[in-house]
Amino acid sequence: MVYSTDSSISETTLSTPLLSAATIGSSDSDDSPPTSHRFAPEAVICQFPKIPSSGSYRSLAVLRGHVGSVSCLALCGEFILSASQGKDIIVWQQPDLRQFAKFGQGNGSVKALVTVGNKVFTAHQDSRIRVWKVSRSSENIFKLVAALPTTKDYLGKFMKQSNYVQTRRNHRRLWIEHADSISCLAVHNGMVYSGSWDKTLKVWRVSDLKCLESIKAHDDAINGLIAHKGIVYSASADGKIKVWGQDKSSHCLKGVLEGHKDVSLNSVIVSEDGRMVYGGGSDGYVMGWEGDEDLGSWKLIYEIKAHQMAVLCMCLMGEFLCSGSADKSIGIWKREIGGGLCNVGVIRGHEGPVKCLQASPSSVGDGFLLYSGGLDKSMRVWWVPKYSTKGEQRSPIEIGFPSSVEVVLRGLKKLQVFGCEKRRQGHIILQNVVSILTIVCPTTTDDSTIKDIQKKQKWKADNYACRGHILNYLADSLFDVYQLAIMIVNDYGREEDENADSDRNYVAKANDGGRL
Incomplete structure (x- = not known):
């Protein structure tokens, strides 16, 4: 089943500034619950689109505002953060998807971002990680508080020659520094993990922003990271997904998941129970490995040609897997018993490759919300219905819409x-x-x-x-x-x-x- 957007879909339109109340975390403790504060940001009112007559998915909004391609998305409570290769980060407030804040201009193209408590970590093409903190007292709601590695961390190590590593011919850097673009971030249990095109995986402590480890993880660029129950999975252009576990003081390799020969793995996701690992390849295939995190063994049990071009991103929402591709489409897959995938739909609407995906549950109707960012400089919001066990569409009346x-x-x-x-x-x-x-x-x-x-x-x-x-x-x-x-x-x-x-x-x- 192929879905295509209607040509009459409207985009966000600018209006006069409005006063709005927002809830955002601003506690000094990263693990503490957020507190409520009121701000008066510039507002962008989202005009929701006309519902297309074909297909069962719903395109809710096309949000434009970035000066470059949308490279990454993050969900944080009632907010959606989108970042671009044009160096800017936009915070959208749900449910009306108005622009709440915009920050980060002039600090290098943003490749990845994660949120931890009242902090936002952004990874950049200039090999730095920047840390932003929510501030009520500042004119800028999101205030830059640090760039990693911090000056304190740098000064504590630069005098000792053993802290330097060879990055390329006749060039040395401190081991706490990335030598190339940082492509991905993951967060778990007070730690932020960064993967880079320099083939290394670094571990940062959130509390003091100190770099704890640097791991020579792959033979080629790292493209994707995910942390699940203390286990870190890294996907690389070398065609492998590596599994990293933590002992008392450091991380160690627990397993290697082999993909197709001479195929780059661009993304990795893990099922909630940790038994299935899915990787998206540059050949358009989605591959699935079944394993046991405790035993440290995985086996490739499933693969499917999901797209005509490279799979660039994936996300999971319950029993559904969503894949974004360079062919400008989003595949919707239902996970089956045994690790297989059944295609239940294709969403088309982006005018360029789909670079990032995020999903969240919907409190209304039998479905979920899907957010996609693309090289067409837009972020799009979709409502995706769930299906019966036979993969059939539920009628529009069942999901709360008139059928005719x-x-x-x-x-x-x-x-x-x-x-x-x-x-x-x-x-x-x-x-x-x-x-x-x-x-x-x-x-x-x-x-x-x-x-x-x-x-x-x-x-x-x-x-x-x-x-x-x-x-x-x-x-x-x-x-x-x-x-x-x-x-x-x-x-x-x-x-x-x-x-x-x-x-x-x-x-x-x-x-x-x-x-x-």
């Missing part, structure tokens, strides 16, 4: 009769529901049918509330409005037509400007 315009129109007819008298401010709700249902009606339906109904029922275009107002008035997210609309249609549509005359008079009076 006929269903919507039938519901509206009944809603006009029963809906208004049943609720306070019923007319306002009715107008908003009509506007939302108009947005989700399939475009393939004859427009004359809609116009005829609107004309007969005296629906006026100027009564349609704007989408942003609907979002702010009725719900915290667009899906809440959908759910409300369907609830009203389903609940009141089943009632008997006992008070039809009085309710019709009520609606007519409301449309004519009468006091309710």
